[in-house]
Structure formats: structure tokens, C-alpha cells
Amino acid sequence: xxxxxxxxxxxxxxxxxxxxxxxxxxxxxxxxxxxxxxxxxxxxxxxxxxxxxxxxxxxxxxxxxxxxxxxxxxxxxxxxxxxxxxxxxxxxxxxxxxxxxxxxxxxxxxxxxxxxxxxxxxxxxxxxxxxxxxxxxxxxxxxxxxxxxxxxxxxxxxxxxxxxxxxxxxxxxxxxxxxxxxxxxxxxxxxxxxxxxxxxxxxxxxxxxxxxxxxxxxxxxxxxxxxxxxxxxxxxx
Amino acid sequence: xxxxxxxxxxxxxxxxxxxxxxxxxxxxxxxxxxxxxxxxxxxxxxxxxxxxxxxxxxxxxxxxxxxxxxxxxxxxxxxxxxxxxxxxxxxxxxxxxxxxxxxxxxxxxxxxxxxxxxxxxxxxxxxxxxxxxxxxxxxxxxxxxxxxxxxxxxxxxxxxxxxxxxxxxxxxxxxxxxxxxxxxxxxxxxxxxxxxxxxxxxxxxxxxxxxxxxxxxxxxxxxxxxxxxxxxxxxxxxxxxxxxxxxxxxxxxxxxxxxxxxxxxxxxxxxxxxxxxxxxxxxxxxxxxxxxxxxxxxxxxxxxxxxxxxxxxxx
Numbered sequence: 001x002x003x004x005x006x007x008x009x010x011x012x013x014x015x016x017x018x019x020x021x022x023x024x025x026x027x028x029x030x031x032x033x034x035x036x037x038x039x040x041x042x043x044x045x046x047x048x049x050x051x052x053x054x055x056x057x058x059x060x061x062x063x064x065x066x067x068x069x070x071x072x073x074x075x076x077x078x079x080x081x082x083x084x085x086x087x088x089x090x091x092x093x094x095x096x097x098x099x100x101x102x103x104x105x106x107x108x109x110x111x112x113x114x115x116x117x118x119x120x121x122x123x124x125x126x127x128x129x130x131x132x133x134x135x136x137x138x139x140x141x142x143x144x145x146x147x148x149x150x151x152x153x154x155x156x157x158x159x160x161x162x163x164x165x166x167x168x169x170x171x172x173x174x175x176x177x178x179x180x181x182x183x184x185x186x187x188x189x190x191x192x193x194x195x196x197x198x199x200x201x202x203x204x205x206x207x208x209x210x211x212x213x214x215x216x217x218x219x220x221x222x223x224x225x226x227x228x229x230x231x232x233x234x235x236x237x
Numbered sequence: 238x239x240x241x242x243x244x245x246x247x248x249x250x251x252x253x254x255x256x257x258x259x260x261x262x263x264x265x266x267x268x269x270x271x272x273x274x275x276x277x278x279x280x281x282x283x284x285x286x287x288x289x290x291x292x293x294x295x296x297x298x299x300x301x302x303x304x305x306x307x308x309x310x311x312x313x314x315x316x317x318x319x320x321x322x323x324x325x326x327x328x329x330x331x332x333x334x335x336x337x338x339x340x341x342x343x344x345x346x347x348x349x350x351x352x353x354x355x356x357x358x359x360x361x362x363x364x365x366x367x368x369x370x371x372x373x374x375x376x377x378x379x380x381x382x383x384x385x386x387x388x389x390x391x392x393x394x395x396x397x398x399x400x401x402x403x404x405x406x407x408x409x410x411x412x413x414x415x416x417x418x419x420x421x422x423x424x425x426x427x428x429x430x431x432x433x434x435x436x437x438x439x440x441x442x443x444x445x446x447x448x449x450x451x452x453x454x455x456x457x458x459x460x461x462x463x464x465x466x467x468x469x470x471x472x473x474x475x476x477x478x479x480x481x482x483x484x485x486x487x488x489x490x491x492x493x494x495x496x497x498x499x500x501x502x503x504x505x506x507x508x509x510x511x512x513x514x515x516x517x518x519x520x521x522x523x524x525x526x527x528x529x530x531x532x533x534x535x536x537x538x539x540x541x542x543x544x545x546x547x548x549x550x551x552x
Contacts, residue, residue, distance in 0.1 A: 051465065074470070081467030091462055107259055108468040114255035158466070 004162045004193040010059035019045040021217040032188035034204045035197040037214035043197040052076050081109050084155030086165035090147045092139040098150045099135035105154035125153035145176030165196045268479035282445040286488035289437040294496030294530040296430045302515035315387045318410035319380040329402035345383040445541035450549045478542045485538020493527035
């Protein structure tokens with residue numbers, strides 16, 4: 001199976017600080033992977049490299065068939081249409097309803113999508129995240145968990161082959177966080193590769209999915225799915 | 238959500254219609270809404286740009302009139318009056334005329350006798366009194382020589398100045414510094430005009446760029462989301478360019494109308510007094526100037542936005 005993401009000796013340096021050091025890894029379609037590590041380990045940098053918000057200082061990086069390390073600025077949008085992104089702070093537009101937020105993500109990325117199609121697809125996406133009946137609600141009328149679900153719906157409505165999430169449960173209670181993880185498992189089950197950066201030890205240990213551990217910018221552990229590894233460092237981070 | 242769940246229900250795409258609708262709504266609708274919403278922060282830009290464009294229009298029309306004036310002056314400056322002695326014989330005058338006509342630097346030659354010279358002088362303010370004060374006609378006959386190039390005036394003057402038919406006291410109308418003085422005044426006026434417009438332009442562009450910067454910050458979240466969902470760069474930046482263009486067009490429209498109104502009023506007032514307002518400045522020219530002011534406003538507004546986007550929007 002061809003990997004959706006491939007890091008080959010990727011290093012990213014900010015000034016004199018090495019944020020990511022010679023990382024090699026592959027993510028496969030339909031795989032739910034957790035990215036863990038203490039604060040400042042390079043998790044966000046790794047996600048930003050995938051979404052081409054940053055360029056590698058050295059090394060090669062392929063995302064959904066595109067060489068991100070040499071990608072011209074004019075083609076970044078093309079890469080980003082293949083990557084769905086979920087943020088800890090949701091980043092929903094407050095003046096748009098849930099349905100409009102999802103549709104906005106769809107139409108901003110693809111002008112060919114008509115209003116009717118955008119409405120239908122957005123409604124489907126909201127149905128899939130369990131918010132089919134809240135499409136008319138504005139973000140401030142939704143709970144944190146519901147807002148995060150809308151954000152997930154927006155990220156996947158264009159059916160990207162890859163979904164990345166940076167601390168998606170950071171602002172959610174434990175129960176809602178579990179619901180969010182169920183959602184990510186469903187998305188992965190449909191063939192989308194999902195990479196979740198998180199500090200949530202309970203979720204990571206219990207789900208027993210593949211876990212990538214970053215420490216000081218180095219990928220120190222790549223634990224396959226179905227195994228329980230040592231997470232002692234997480235408790236202290 | 239993903240894949241099979243939704244694909245079956247997608248309506249058939251009418252791509253062109255959808256693209257046009259989305260483009261118009263996103264680029265123009267979004268920009269117009271944002272412009273109206275940010276009118277408070279846009280007002281200084283609108284004011285300074287209107288002032289700039291108004292001054293540009295008026296200075297432009299003044300420059301056009303001065304240019305026409307220069308053309309007239311250049312034509313007159315290349316006309317050399319060769320004054321003849323009162324006692325010059327016909328053969329001497331004819332010989333001088335032939336010499337001039339055979340000269341390749343001369344475009345044309347006209348003989349003006351004393352009576353015609355007096356008649357011409359009486360049309361010049363102040364000279365009729367002088368003519369009346371004298372018992373005889375004090376104005377000499379002349380050969381009016383149209384020189385092809387103004388630079389050859391000195392050479393033609395030197396050629397005729399010592400001729401036997403020419404008045405030895407006041408041989409020609411050649412004034413070495415006159416044309417240079419006109420040129421210097423026009424050049425000085427042009428430099429001052431451009432410097433003034435440059436300063437106003439800098440202020441207008443800076444203020445407009447700052448208003449676009451404020452708009453970018455106000456819509457930061459929207460921009461971030463658009464960039465992250467893969468909106469093309471032109472689609473993210475386009476509404477801001479249109480927003481700047483709206484500011485420029487509004488300023489250009491106001492300035493253009495004022496320019497046209499002021500010029501039209503001046504032309505009408507001058508016509509009422511049987512005078513010409515300014516050389517070459519007609520109602521048509523005023524309308525053209527107003528249209529140019531509008532277009533310049535459009536370009537200036539868009540350009541200011543682009544400058545601001547390059548500085549303040551991350552890719």
C-alpha cells in the first residue's frame with residue numbers, strides 16, 4: 001500500500017534550535033496514528049510540515065503524492081486540499097452557522113462546488129458527526145465538543161485522504177474526548193489516514209493504535225497498533 | 238461525511254454556473270460587504286485618496302493647458318521678424334528674401350509692409366497710443382521668417398543681421414533668453430507639480446495600505462481557514478484587492494466629478510466673458526480627465542492593497 005505521508009530524513013531548524021531532527025516515518029491509508037511527546041518536542045512542527053505551513057530545512061517529505069519539500073508556493077493550496085486539519089481551538093467563523101462553516105470550507109477550497117451541492121455535502125458531514133440537527137446553530141450556541149465536531153465535519157467534508165488534528169481534545173472533557181476519538185476511528189475506518197497529536201494519556205493507552213513518540217525533535221519510538229508502550233514521560237509533561 | 242456516505246447524493250454539477258456564482262459572491266460580494274463594514278477605518282484612506290485624485294485631476298489639466306501654451310509659444314518663438322530699413326531698396330529686399338527662401342532651415346517667409354505692421358501693432362494692448370503719438374508710422378516693414386527648428390534661430394539671426402536691407406539699430410526680434418525662460422518656467426512648474434503629487438500619492442497609498450492591513454487583521458480567522466482548506470492564493474487575496482479597488486474607485490468617482498464640475502464651471506464662466514479658460518481645455522477634455530481620474534483611483538486602490546497584502550499576509 002502506498003503511504004499517504006512519507007518523511008525521509010526530515011529536519012526542521014528554527015534559528016539555532018532544532019525542532020525536528022532527521023525524522024523518518026510513513027503513514028498509510030486508513031491508519032489512525034497518535035503523535036505524542038512532551039511540550040516542545042516538535043509535534044506541531046511535524047503537523048505544520050505535513051500541511052506545508054513550514055518547509056523542511058533538509059530531508060524529503062511527500063504528502064498525498066506531492067513532494068512538499070520542493071513544492072512551489074503556487075501549489076500549496078493543491079496540497080492543502082488533500083489534507084483536512086482540526087485545531088484545538090476549533091477555528092470556526094462566529095458569524096456563520098455550523099452548516100455554513102462546513103460549506104465555507106468546502107467552497108473556499110473548490111469553486112466548482114455549487115451552493116446546492118455544498119449544502120447537501122455539509123449536511124451529510126454534520127449528520128456523520130452527529131450534529132445533523134444543529135446545522136442552523138451558530139458556534140456560540142454549541143458546546144465545546146459540538147464545535148469540535150463541526151470543525152471535524154469541515155475538515156473531512158471535501159473527503160481528503162489525510163486528516164491531521166493538533167490537540168483536538170485539549171479543550172474537551174474526558175467523555176467528549178472519547179466521543180471525538182470514536183469519530184476519528186470511524187473516519188480512519190473509511191480509508192482516511194488520521195494523525196492526532198495529543199497529550200491525552202488515557203486515550204492513547206486505551207485505544208492501542210499506532211503511537212509515534214517525539215522527544216526533543218527526534219522520533220524516539222514508533223509503536224505499532226495493538227501494543228501498549230511506556231507512557232511514563234507523558235504523566236510528567 | 239467521508240466517501241460512500243455522501244457521494245451518492247451529490248447533485249449534478251453545473252460547473253461554469255457554480256464557478257461564476259462563487260467567484261462573484263466571494264470576490265465582489267465579500268469585498269463589498271467588508272468594505273461597507275470597515276467604512277469607519279477606510280474613511281481616512283478614502284479622504285486622502287479623493288484629495289490626491291482631485292489635485293491630480295486639476296494639476297493634470299493645468300499641465301495640459303501649459304503644454305498647449307508651450308506649443309503656441311514654441312511656434313511663436315520660432316518666428317523671426319527681420320526688420321527692414323525704411324530706406325531699403327526693393328532689389329536689396331528681394332535679394333535678402335531669396336537668400337532666406339533658399340536656406341534649408343527656413344520653413345516659410347512673409348513680407349509685412351509698414352502699413353500692415355502698423356495695423357498689427359494696433360491690435361496689441363498699449364501700442365495704439367504709441368502709434369497715435371507719432372506723426373509718421375514708426376513701425377518698420379519686416380520679413381517674417383518661420384524657422385523650422387528653434388535651435389536655428391541664432392544662426393538665421395546672424396545670417397541677416399548685417400545685411401544692407403536690414404535695420405542696423407534693431408535688426409531682428411531674436412531674444413536669446415526668451416525661449417529658455419519659458420522652458421525654465423514650464424519645467425519648474427512641472428517638477429513642483431510632480432513633487433506635490435508624489436507626496437500626496439505616497440500619503441494616499443500609505444493610508445490605503447494601512448486600511449487594508451486593518452481589514453486583513455479583522456478577517457484573520459477567515460483567512461487562516463481559507464488558507465488551511467486549500468483556497469488558492471488569488472482567492473484569499475482577491476477580495477482585499479477588490480476592497481482596495483472599491484476605495485480607489487469611490488475616491489476616483491468623487492474626485493472625477495469635482496474635477497469635471499470645476500472645469501465645466503470655469504469654461505462656462507470664461508465663455509460668458511468672451512474669454513478662453515485655458516489653451517486646449519474643453520468640456521470633452523474635462524470629461525476625459527474625470528474618466529482618467531476614476532481609472533487612476535481604481536489602479537491606486539488595487540495597487541495599495543497589493544502592497545499591503547505582500548507585507549501583511551502570510552502565505
